[in-house]
Amino acid sequence: MAIQTLADIGEFGFIDRIAARAHTEEGVIKGVGDDAAVLDCGGKDYLLYTTDMLIEGVHFLRTIMAPQEIGRKALACSISDIAAMGGIPTYAVVSTGAPYNTSRSFLEDIGQGFNDLAKEYHVSLVGGDMTRSNRLIINVALLGKVKKDQVIYRAGAKKGDCIFVTGSLGNSFKNRKHACFTPRVNEAQYLLEHARPNAMIDVSDGLAGDLGHILEQSGFGAVIRTTDIPLAKDASLDQALHDGEDFELLFTVPAQKADALRRCKKYRFFEIGTICSKPGMFLVDEKGRKRQIEPKGFEHF
Amino acid sequence: MAIQTLADIGEFGFIDRIAARAHTEEGVIKGVGDDAAVLDCGGKDYLLYTTDMLIEGVHFLRTIMAPQEIGRKALACSISDIAAMGGIPTYAVVSTGAPYNTSRSFLEDIGQGFNDLAKEYHVSLVGGDMTRSNRLIINVALLGKVKKDQVIYRAGAKKGDCIFVTGSLGNSFKNRKHACFTPRVNEAQYLLEHARPNAMIDVSDGLAGDLGHILEQSGFGAVIRTTDIPLAKDASLDQALHDGEDFELLFTVPAQKADALRRCKKYRFFEIGTICSKPGMFLVDEKGRKRQIEPKGFEHF
Numbered sequence: 279m280a281i282q283t284l285a286d287i288g289e290f291g292f293i294d295r296i297a298a299r300a301h302t303e304e305g306v307i308k309g310v311g312d313d314a315a316v317l318d319c320g321g322k323d324y325l326l327y328t329t330d331m332l333i334e335g336v337h338f339l340r341t342i343m344a345p346q347e348i349g350r351k352a353l354a355c356s357i358s359d360i361a362a363m364g365g366i367p368t369y370a371v372v373s374t375g376a377p378y379n380t381s382r383s384f385l386e387d388i389g390q391g392f393n394d395l396a397k398e399y400h401v402s403l404v405g406g407d408m409t410r411s412n413r414l415i416i417n418v419a420l421l422g423k424v425k426k427d428q429v430i431y432r433a434g435a436k437k438g439d440c441i442f443v444t445g446s447l448g449n450s451f452k453n454r455k456h457a458c459f460t461p462r463v464n465e466a467q468y469l470l471e472h473a474r475p476n477a478m479i480d481v482s483d484g485l486a487g488d489l490g491h492i493l494e495q496s497g498f499g500a501v502i503r504t505t506d507i508p509l510a511k512d513a514s515l516d517q518a519l520h521d522g523e524d525f526e527l528l529f530t531v532p533a534q535k536a537d538a539l540r541r542c543k544k545y546r547f548f549e550i551g552t553i554c555s556k557p558g559m560f561l562v563d564e565k566g567r568k569r570q571i572e573p574k575g576f577e578h579f
Numbered sequence: 580m581a582i583q584t585l586a587d588i589g590e591f592g593f594i595d596r597i598a599a600r601a602h603t604e605e606g607v608i609k610g611v612g613d614d615a616a617v618l619d620c621g622g623k624d625y626l627l628y629t630t631d632m633l634i635e636g637v638h639f640l641r642t643i644m645a646p647q648e649i650g651r652k653a654l655a656c657s658i659s660d661i662a663a664m665g666g667i668p669t670y671a672v673v674s675t676g677a678p679y680n681t682s683r684s685f686l687e688d689i690g691q692g693f694n695d696l697a698k699e700y701h702v703s704l705v706g707g708d709m710t711r712s713n714r715l716i717i718n719v720a721l722l723g724k725v726k727k728d729q730v731i732y733r734a735g736a737k738k739g740d741c742i743f744v745t746g747s748l749g750n751s752f753k754n755r756k757h758a759c760f761t762p763r764v765n766e767a768q769y770l771l772e773h774a775r776p777n778a779m780i781d782v783s784d785g786l787a788g789d790l791g792h793i794l795e796q797s798g799f800g801a802v803i804r805t806t807d808i809p810l811a812k813d814a815s816l817d818q819a820l821h822d823g824e825d826f827e828l829l830f831t832v833p834a835q836k837a838d839a840l841r842r843c844k845k846y847r848f849f850e851i852g853t854i855c856s857k858p859g860m861f862l863v864d865e866k867g868r869k870r871q872i873e874p875k876g877f878e879h880f
Binding site: 390405 | 598600601603604606607609610611615616618620621622623624626628629630631632634636637638669670672673674675676690691694697701702703704705706707708710711713714716720722724766834
């Protein structure tokens with residue numbers, strides 16, 4: 279029998295396995311399995327809590343990203359997770375691994391990229407750990423807050439819901455969107471006020487993979503109209519479905535709330551399909567032909 | 580002019596520089612610069628918040644540590660930080676980087692070591708991120724809680740305070756203490772009840788380095804009696820002063836409270852010296868000879 283490796287079980291399989299055996303204390307409203315954990319720490323709001331690790335050569339290359347962009351991206355990924363729960367980011371702690379000979383100015387530029395975005399989103403950097411490493415590694419853990427009746431989970435999609443995304447998808451690396459995307463905090467707050475989504479996730483692993491998480495956790499299927507998927511510059515349908523790092527919000531709203539979003543002038547929300555009772559993910563093309571696709575996105579393994 | 584690198588400015592210099600320029604929102608009682616950040620999120624208690632990154636080849640070697648020990652240590656380091664603030668650990672999120680061909684059983688054993696310690700200290704694992712990496716990397720961000728009037732900072736030492744440590748120091752790697760140390764949460768809680776320390780820190784970089792942090796932040800000096808420093812098995816005085824990874828608590832208490840600790844039967848507290856008004860760190864040997872030493876500990880660069 280072959281030894282099973284991480285490549286066989288994948289990121290999500292592994293985290294789920296460990297978490298399933300983990301100890302859970304009171305105050306955990308939602309643990310592993312959504313964009314961020316939801317905690318009740320006794321305050322008026324719930325606390326949101328997420329962690330993201332960026333590694334040189336996996337998530338970024340120094341050759342094609344400025345240090346400011348690297349620092350910005352490290353924080354932006356985590357802010358996007360908080361936004362996807364309906365929250366506002368608040369406090370960050372950062373662990374950094376860097377080679378011994380990393381220049382001070384390079385590191386300070388990373389810090390500046392981080393700090394600039396932190397200021398824009400009112401995030402306080404409150405702690406850090408710094409260590410030696412053969413490659414540059416940045417881990418951001420981020421807290422956020424959300425009103426107790428406004429948390430949006432992946433699991434809440436309902437039959438008949440309209441499915442929307444906040445922006446165009448695919449080809450994020452070539453278009454450099456992965457290096458300078460806007461975390462959709464403001465859009466999420468607008469949605470909470472005007473359309474109260476039933477389910478939401480950020481598209482970090484491609485539309486198919488991330489819609490798959492919503493469908494699996496909600497227990498429904500989806501019909502997506504390929505002609506309505508907003509394709510990024512030079513992106514193919516396949517890239518929109520399976521590329522990573524778009525960091526748009528993907529969400530579902532009750533049909534009667536959809537009109538408010540279609541008419542919205544402040545932000546552009548792209549309606550791409552409908553939640554259906556039949557499990558599975560179905561694409562309908564411009565000629566009305568329907569085919570089922572796998573809920574498979576970009577895997578970091 | 581030579582380019583300054585991380586090696587020149589060091590871990591603490593760099594974090595301080597970035598933090599000094601960081602944006603700070605309300606609710607931050609203490610940001611960068613102590614064992615953990617202290618936050619007011621509106622609840623009855625303050626929130627504590629810390630992050631620690633462990634990298635294969637820097638903080639652990641697979642050849643000399645079992646995977647269960649690696650997982651345990653990743654959490655134990657962070658629990659130690661929470662203990663040093665007078666707090667109780669609560670919620671953890673973990674980012675893991677691992678090579679593609681890492682075996683499932685190895686990773687599950689890491690998870691088991693983590694989970695076993697989490698259960699012992701009532702810590703809930705509430706989120707995770709998993710990515711590909713050429714070396715094994717584990718980052719733990721940990722929250723804790725502490726009563727608002729019980730936070731213990733590095734900066735609180737007073738002239739005349741007695742200085743204590745919770746256990747023996749030095750030679751942690753050879754003795755394998757670094758792989759299986761006990762985070763001193765219970766000891767810290769006992770101290771809060773019976774002696775209310777003025778200042779506290781965990782000894783992760785050696786006695787000299789970590790006492791140096793207390794002295795610098797408190798604006799005082801210290802006289803340490805070398806014969807009273809509890810040396811670990813086969814440890815030299817030099818190792819006790821400058822080795823890393825002991826993870827004992829180092830704290831100062833008003834002289835009138837010291838007796839309760841000297842007589843304590845439940846835990847052993849080792850009294851090693853006194854806080855003095857003259858800045859600097861002074862060692863007094865068995866013959867009464869006094870010499871000043873540098874507050875330099877183990878640097879991870």
